Amino acid sequence: MLLSGALETLLGLQDAVDRAFDTGFFDSTTTSRGVHPPVNIFEKSGDLVLVAELPGVKKEDLNIEVKGNTIRLAGERIIEYNENVSYHRVERNSSKFDRTLRLPFNVESDKVKAEYKDGLLVISLSRAESDKSKQITIQ
Template identity: 25%
Template sequence: MAEAKSLQKKEADSLEKTERTRSGKVFTPATDIIETGSAIIVLADMPGVDEKSIDITLEDNQLTIQSNVEFEKPKDYHLLYSEYDVGDYYRSFSLSDAIDRDKIEATYKNGLLRLTLPKAEKAKARQIAVKAE
């Protein structure tokens, strides 16, 4: 089951070379990666975070998404039944040189993070005409 792609939130396996200084669970957001003619689009399910807490960093070839979730227990309620847990999100991706790093864009709406990683000019597919001799 651990390897199954799932709609259920998946706990992060390990945080590479990083020790967490916060308590609580960390989840790996379910992600779609789509290549278009001009960009790589990354869609990541990150419900319940504040857009200001989403931290996107690019170091060497590693693009990292993380978000610390400040969960507030509903006031004056007690939990009767639970199917999901709330926690931070963490995921990293390795990028190729073919991405134009200065033009990466991120938007967050309805719990979905959307990253647009534009391809560098030299990496865009080009039509090459075959000349007849």
């Protein structure tokens, strides 16, 4: 019986360590809290496009902020079950996330556009005029 309790404790500790690594806490390039969504950021015509996977997150539970060269994605996935259910396996959990990403240039915050459909968030980020290259005429 004692061995069983020790094994349970070790497995619980392993789960806690796994969850810590899954939060992105140890990543050096972003800051985050909670299970964060995977993102792709790519350049298109001199501007950036960010695509984030957010299955199960409602649009009204999302918060997007842009300032300078950072973007913050925060939100919550809420999974509710009927009170009269018997769980056989639970792998999908409600979770909050809060992720801040550094961008390679400053963004024109007034021109940011976001679309959300079928759990996919697409954000168009226009490069700030001050960060665009200027053609210099030689006299």
